[in-house]
Amino acid sequence: MTMIEMKNISKSFTSTNGERIQAIKDVSLSVEKDEFISIIGPSGCGKSTLLRILSELQEYDSGEILFHDENLKDNLGFVFQDSVLLPWKSVYENIVMPLKIKHMETPETLAHVEELLDLMNLKEFRNSLPKELSGGMKQRTSIARSLSYNPKLLLMDEPFGALDAMTRDHLNLELRRLWKQTKKTILFVTHDIEEAVFLSTRVVVLSNRPSTIHDIVTIDLPEERTLELRDTPDFINYVSRLRGMLNEQS
Amino acid sequence: MNNLKKTITYTVISLTVFVLVWQLYISIFDVPAFILPSPVTVGKEMINQITQVSFYKNMLYTLSEVLLGFALSIVFGLLIGYFIGKHPHIKRLSMPLLVFFQVSPKIALIPIFIIWFGLGYGSKLFVVFIMSFFPIIESILLGLGNISKEMYEYMKILKANRIQILTQLEAPCCIPYILSSFKVGIIQAIIGATVAEWMAGQLGIGYLQSFASSTFNSPLLITGIAFTILLGILLYGGVTLLEHHFQRYQEVKQ
Numbered sequence A: 001m002t003m004i005e006m007k008n009i010s011k012s013f014t015s016t017n018g019e020r021i022q023a024i025k026d027v028s029l030s031v032e033k034d035e036f037i038s039i040i041g042p043s044g045c046g047k048s049t050l051l052r053i054l055s056e057l058q059e060y061d062s063g064e065i066l067f068h069d070e071n072l073k074d075n076l077g078f079v080f081q082d083s084v085l086l087p088w089k090s091v092y093e094n095i096v097m098p099l100k101i102k103h104m105e106t107p108e109t110l111a112h113v114e115e116l117l118d119l120m121n122l123k124e125f126r127n128s129l130p131k132e133l134s135g136g137m138k139q140r141t142s143i144a145r146s147l148s149y150n151p152k153l154l155l156m157d158e159p160f161g162a163l164d165a166m167t168r169d170h171l172n173l174e175l176r177r178l179w180k181q182t183k184k185t186i187l188f189v190t191h192d193i194e195e196a197v198f199l200s201t202r203v204v205v206l207s208n209r210p211s212t213i214h215d216i217v218t219i220d221l222p223e224e225r226t227l228e229l230r231d232t233p234d235f236i237n238y239v240s241r242l243r244g245m246l247n248e249q250s
Numbered sequence B: 001m002n003n004l005k006k007t008i009t010y011t012v013i014s015l016t017v018f019v020l021v022w023q024l025y026i027s028i029f030d031v032p033a034f035i036l037p038s039p040v041t042v043g044k045e046m047i048n049q050i051t052q053v054s055f056y057k058n059m060l061y062t063l064s065e066v067l068l069g070f071a072l073s074i075v076f077g078l079l080i081g082y083f084i085g086k087h088p089h090i091k092r093l094s095m096p097l098l099v100f101f102q103v104s105p106k107i108a109l110i111p112i113f114i115i116w117f118g119l120g121y122g123s124k125l126f127v128v129f130i131m132s133f134f135p136i137i138e139s140i141l142l143g144l145g146n147i148s149k150e151m152y153e154y155m156k157i158l159k160a161n162r163i164q165i166l167t168q169l170e171a172p173c174c175i176p177y178i179l180s181s182f183k184v185g186i187i188q189a190i191i192g193a194t195v196a197e198w199m200a201g202q203l204g205i206g207y208l209q210s211f212a213s214s215t216f217n218s219p220l221l222i223t224g225i226a227f228t229i230l231l232g233i234l235l236y237g238g239v240t241l242l243e244h245h246f247q248r249y250q251e252v253k254q
């Protein structure tokens, strides 16, 4: 079932010195229900812009976006590259804040928050302030927060970009598990090709500016993904194929 | 609590030393009483004052000017500050005026306020108001200006309405700045009130001082000064307590 349909989306910016920058051009993409789509592409090609357009943080110049149902759009989750936690709120308060704003504080949703704290290994830190957290814990809090209201659509802009490899591996496993368990549709921007292959059902490769969709690669790997999978020939094949495409771009 | 005990102990010690040095200075150099009366004389005058009804009238008069004027400046400062902060054009238009009023020595403007608002309570209220009004406006502009674009975007993702953005994001981000402005404002307000009382009128702790000064009643003058300081410490302490209550929001400044 198609959840989102983007048709010929274009967007250009005017930079401060008056130049016109065409960020994305004629991007068309249909997102199916329960897909995990990663978006990769050269730096500055418009990956963030695409997510921001989908979440209505940014206007677009032309094209059309169809949401299968409006509730999807009104109740989406967004994980920013740097966690954007409220510094005066504890981990727990940050995570329940969306529920407060959306008037969704019920015994069920609060129980769900407890599960998320558990899932993200944040139990011990529930009363800590953001400044007391490591980068990985901040990002886990930010993810838990975006999941607190159980959005069906989750947009993530390089959520693990600033993390070390170990933490990243761990969070990749968690995210993949969460996606399978809770049946979400996820659009995930990354510049890490292995991460994209590991997590996704499909990987979208954007070209250099003005960015169009260069190719979409369906990742046909086993459902159950463990870290060992990364050493299998199939996995390595996908990675080198995608790397080749990216290298063509730059 | 232990900390509080320590603070009190140190305060008592330093005040005692101060009074002793004062007494010694007078005894050794034989200073005439109208220039600097001894601590004992001043102490007697203080007791004399606090047993008189008129003294409380003066204190209450000044206190009410400060509290009422300060309250007005909070109400108008917060409203107008927020309005300016949310409208970039109005902000740009009002910036020169704000800077002008911020740097102008407002004490020098008191005579004109007296002409405009009379010799009585009104002009003093206005002086207090003006003293704390501009710091409050500035604090809001500072607080709002410090909120990152991403924070607003996060609220937008949550579909927060304007009131929620105000209460959940903007207010918490402004609170530490507002409280700092209260600290500046309350002291300025007391200065303004007492100076305005010197210049006009027949009531208030400032009037008491100008009366004492014109009659060369140094013990009364020093008593007046001491009680002005006491008033300042009490109000400043009140703001500090408030700041303590909102300690969490100091994180915004980091």
Ligand SMILES: Nc1ncnc2c1ncn2[C@@H]1O[C@H](COP(=O)(O)OP(=O)(O)OP(=O)(O)O)[C@@H](O)[C@H]1O
Pocket (backbone or CB within 6 Å): A013, A014, A015, A021, A023, A041, A042, A043, A044, A045, A046, A047, A048, A049, A050, A191
């Ligand atoms: N608000 C803006 N004003 C002007 N130009 C912008 C704006 N936002 C993005 N751009 C430009 O649009 C292009 C795409 O930006 P975007 O942030 O989407 O890239 P990206 O693919 O996410 O890059 P990165 O991988 O570095 O995060 C860039 O050239 C950028 O300079």
Ligand SMILES: [Mg+2]
Pocket (backbone or CB within 6 Å): A047, A048, A049, A157
């Ligand atoms: Mg980006």
